[in-house]
Amino acid sequence: MTRTVVRVAEVRQEAAGIRALRLVRDDGAPLGPYEAGAHVDVVGPTGLVRQYSLCSPPHEPSSLLIAVKKEAASRGGSAALHTVQAGDTLEIGEPRNLLRIADAARHVLVAGGVGVTPLLSLAYELDRRGAEFELHYFARAREQAAFADLVAAEFGARLHFGVPRAEQPTLLKEVAADLPPDARVYTCGPEGFMAQVGAVFAPVVGAERVHVEHFVAAEIDTSGDRPFTVELDTGEVFAVPADKSILTVLGENGIEVFSSCEEGICGSCVSGVLEGEPDHRDNCLSAADRAAGDQMALCVSRAKTPRLKIELY
Numbered sequence: 001m002t003r004t005v006v007r008v009a010e011v012r013q014e015a016a017g018i019r020a021l022r023l024v025r026d027d028g029a030p031l032g033p034y035e036a037g038a039h040v041d042v043v044g045p046t047g048l049v050r051q052y053s054l055c056s057p058p059h060e061p062s063s064l065l066i067a068v069k070k071e072a073a074s075r076g077g078s079a080a081l082h083t084v085q086a087g088d089t090l091e092i093g094e095p096r097n098l099l100r101i102a103d104a105a106r107h108v109l110v111a112g113g114v115g116v117t118p119l120l121s122l123a124y125e126l127d128r129r130g131a132e133f134e135l136h137y138f139a140r141a142r143e144q145a146a147f148a149d150l151v152a153a154e155f156g157a158r159l160h161f162g163v164p165r166a167e168q169p170t171l172l173k174e175v176a177a178d179l180p181p182d183a184r185v186y187t188c189g190p191e192g193f194m195a196q197v198g199a200v201f202a203p204v205v206g207a208e209r210v211h212v213e214h215f216v217a218a219e220i221d222t223s224g225d226r227p228f229t230v231e232l233d234t235g236e237v238f239a240v241p242a243d244k245s246i247l248t249v250l251g252e253n254g255i256e257v258f259s260s261c262e263e264g265i266c267g268s269c270v271s272g273v274l275e276g277e278p279d280h281r282d283n284c285l286s287a288a289d290r291a292a293g294d295q296m297a298l299c300v301s302r303a304k305t306p307r308l309k310i311e312l313y
């Protein structure tokens, strides 16, 4: 995996428990542009790798911005990034994108808490294109809402602070009622929040037009897992037992696959499917990608057929 050493040029307290880090290259070379919606692996001071959305303007090449929420259950990833100071160095991976802007007459961005970060880059890009869009930002309180003033001033975002989870669907239904059927919805936030957003908007625009960005792996029931065979496009064949992933089996056989989270959320291990039917267990592919059946996340997804033929990207 290609990594780039970057220097922390600025640290800003964006909201309670959320720091924004501006990253630059020491040699002055550009870090961007990047595709709106993208995220990067960040190797923190403890060596742990975490994924963070890029939230600077995507077309601005000189620096990248990430926002780090200090997680209560941090095992050293986000907590360590809350100790870095301006001038410190970090390593980042290449931007990867699972939340691309797709064609639509109107775009609705629905953020929950720090989930605003990938949507901020979408807003910059939609604004640059002159596209029709609206941004709704839910958070417990203003002091916990990173970039709230920015999105309100730049994009006229509607700020919904302190709205109880049970009351949010009523508000969202008012937004959905005005949408043309070819609108698209993009959401990022806690899993339950995104499930509510999907439940409101999918009946209006179709589930394939509701795009979600996950940061937490789904709970997976592995009790019924069965062994299967995986064949590479090079002709090599491997047995995948019930208790191991394709990624693990390939690694044990000396075949290096680009990977990061190993939980089905970052998309870095996604590879092509040439034959057979995958059993998708990830949170990174869209509903349309899954339905196409021509790619899968090797770290968590399995096979519905006795054999899969795949090609590594």
Ligand code: FES
Pocket (backbone or CB within 6 Å): 258, 259, 260, 261, 262, 263, 264, 265, 266, 267, 268, 269, 270, 282, 284, 297, 298, 299, 300
């Ligand atoms: S390694 Fe992150 S999705 Fe597989």
